[in-house]
Amino acid sequence: MEITRENRKWLDDLQLSHPLVIAGPCSAETEEQVLETAHALKDSDVTMLRAGVWKPRTRPGSFEGVGAIALPWLMRAKKETGLQIAIEVGSAMHVKIALQYDIDVLWLGARTTVNPFLVQEIAEALNGTDKVVLVKNPVNPDLSLWLGAVERLQAQGIKNLGVIHRGFSTYRKTDYRNNPQWQIPIDLKSKHPDLPLICDPSHITGNREMIFDVCQTALDLRFDGLMVETHPTPEQAWSDAAQQITPSTMIQIMEDLRIRKKDFSDASATENLEHIRTDINNLDTKIIGLLSQRMKLAEDIGALKKKDNVSILQSEIWKRTLSRMKEQGANGGLSDSFIDAFYKAIHQESIHHQQKMFD
Numbered sequence: 001m002e003i004t005r006e007n008r009k010w011l012d013d014l015q016l017s018h019p020l021v022i023a024g025p026c027s028a029e030t031e032e033q034v035l036e037t038a039h040a041l042k043d044s045d046v047t048m049l050r051a052g053v054w055k056p057r058t059r060p061g062s063f064e065g066v067g068a069i070a071l072p073w074l075m076r077a078k079k080e081t082g083l084q085i086a087i088e089v090g091s092a093m094h095v096k097i098a099l100q101y102d103i104d105v106l107w108l109g110a111r112t113t114v115n116p117f118l119v120q121e122i123a124e125a126l127n128g129t130d131k132v133v134l135v136k137n138p139v140n141p142d143l144s145l146w147l148g149a150v151e152r153l154q155a156q157g158i159k160n161l162g163v164i165h166r167g168f169s170t171y172r173k174t175d176y177r178n179n180p181q182w183q184i185p186i187d188l189k190s191k192h193p194d195l196p197l198i199c200d201p202s203h204i205t206g207n208r209e210m211i212f213d214v215c216q217t218a219l220d221l222r223f224d225g226l227m228v229e230t231h232p233t234p235e236q237a238w239s240d241a242a243q244q245i246t247p248s249t250m251i252q253i254m255e256d257l258r259i260r261k262k263d264f265s266d267a268s269a270t271e272n273l274e275h276i277r278t279d280i281n282n283l284d285t286k287i288i289g290l291l292s293q294r295m296k297l298a299e300d301i302g303a304l305k306k307k308d309n310v311s312i313l314q315s316e317i318w319k320r321t322l323s324r325m326k327e328q329g330a331n332g333g334l335s336d337s338f339i340d341a342f343y344k345a346i347h348q349e350s351i352h353h354q355q356k357m358f359d
């Protein structure tokens with residue numbers, strides 16, 4: 001897939017001096033609620049009003065959105081405030097209705113992106129549209145599936161594209177509703193630097209107290225924009241009450257967020273930086289050298305195991321190594337989760353090297 005500057009022209013043309021902000025209620029509930037939100041946001045840095053019209057819910061029986069009757073409310077909000085309108089589409093029928101109403105921005109939700117049949121159907125319904133189409137990540141941490149949805153849209157001649165990072169489902173409960181796994185959007189950005197990347201802190205956190213920090217992290221990682229659920233009376237929202245914030249909190253957050261420069265401008269800092277980066281490069285070379293030495297030793301053990309027909313996995317030794325390294329790591333200021341992931345990867349590689357000795 002080739003993503004070019006043409007695909008982000010819609011965003012560049014807005015000529016914003018700050019990240020794009022899309023805000024609005026999780027669900028459109030009443031005409032008053034939609035208009036009240038839009039008017040409260042109209043003189044701020046918000047460019048687009050979002051609202052769920054059709055809501056995919058985990059369990060049946062929850063509020064599933066008011067449906068197409070909300071579209072005239074949203075278009076009235078656009079007329080009165082100048083905000084562009086963004087809604088989620090989950091089927092070809094939704095697309096058809098949204099296009100009839102001339103909705104500006106359509107997004108595919110996480111539960112849609114997981115399903116290539118549905119994405120294909122939606123992409124075909126959107127064929128050749130000049131509307132902006134944004135793709136939320138799939139619920140599972142699968143970058144190919146995410147980009148696959150963008151490719152299906154591109155194949156239908158859709159040029160105004162972007163992606164939204166809303167975090168990934170986990171079985172085990174974490175501090176987040178959906179784990180951000182920042183490495184995935186970072187990989188996406190490295191692969192496709194011109195694809196507009198928007199963060200949805202509402203679905204990542206599931207909790208309004210954490211919204212600011214996740215917005216700041218996203219900006220520090222050079223995201224192009226934010227999509228934040230905003231409701232006049234969040235506690236009374238018909239869906240996602242815990243994660244919505246008021247328009248005035250949204251405005252305060254936009255004021256408090258720090259937008260960082262892309263690069264250093266101070267010459268003395270640049271010189272210092274060169275030295276530090278050289279030191280880091282030298283250490284990286286040493287780390288890789290040490291890791292290959294470690295793997296050679298594992299191979300020596302592998303040869304002995306083969307000779308005596310001993311199993312590769314030695315659980316007690318491995319457990320001892322991991323806990324010794326966690327202790328040493330903690331003394332050196334390294335987090336338990338980092339040592340855990342790092343040593344598990346080393347152990348896997350070591351097993352792999354020993355397996356080769358058995359072949």
Ligand SMILES: C=C(O[C@@H]1C=C(C(=O)O)C=C[C@H]1O)C(=O)O
Pocket residue numbers: 298301312313314315317318321346347350351354
């Ligand atoms: C290196 C060995 O083989 C395996 C790999 C280990 C490692 O890389 O730390 C530890 C124990 C084994 O599961 C060994 O038996 O000592």
